[in-house]
Amino acid sequence: QVQLVESGGGLVQAGGSLRLSCAFSGRAFGPYAMGWFRQAPGYEREFVAGISWSGGSTNVADSGKGRFTISRDNAKSTVYLEMNSLKPEDTAVYYCAADRYGSAGSSTRLYEYWGQGTQVTVST
Numbered sequence: 001q002v003q004l005v006e007s008g009g010g011l012v013q014a015g016g017s018l019r020l021s022c023a024f025s026g027r028a029f030g031p032y033a034m035g036w037f038r039q040a041p042g043y044e045r046e047f048v049a050g051i052s053w054s055g056g057s058t059n060v061a062d063s064g065k066g067r068f069t070i071s072r073d074n075a076k077s078t079v080y081l082e083m084n085s086l087k088p089e090d091t092a093v094y095y096c097a098a099d100r101y102g103s104a105g106s107s108t109r110l111y112e113y114w115g116q117g118t119q120v121t122v123s124t
Contacts, residue, residue: 009118022096033102050104
């Protein structure tokens with residue numbers, strides 16, 4: 001069974017940076033596309049960024065373009081989300097998700113496995 005564990009969240013001032021990590025275990029990491037999503041209180045879970053199984057293709061939501069970068073280290077079975085120039089509206093619980101043989105799509109329905117989430121809070 002696939003397990004995903006996020007880390008790296010926390011409290012940061014507006015304009016600051018955070019790097020989230022998601023450790024994948026339980027199966028071979030290689031075939032899985034990975035995604036990052038976030039959910040703020042009262043809002044639906046939304047796509048942040050995705051990366052194909054090879055890392056050759058990435059997809060970043062408009063809200064994060066120019067600020068967020070997704071990457072993966074297949075040797076460490078880990079996916080990262082580098083977030084720069086953070087804004088208060090980036091405050092949310094951030095989740096990573098895995099989609100076997102996927103293509104880093106933006107729909108939550110594509111992803112079979114989810115982590116428990118890590119809180120990111122951006123203060124003014």
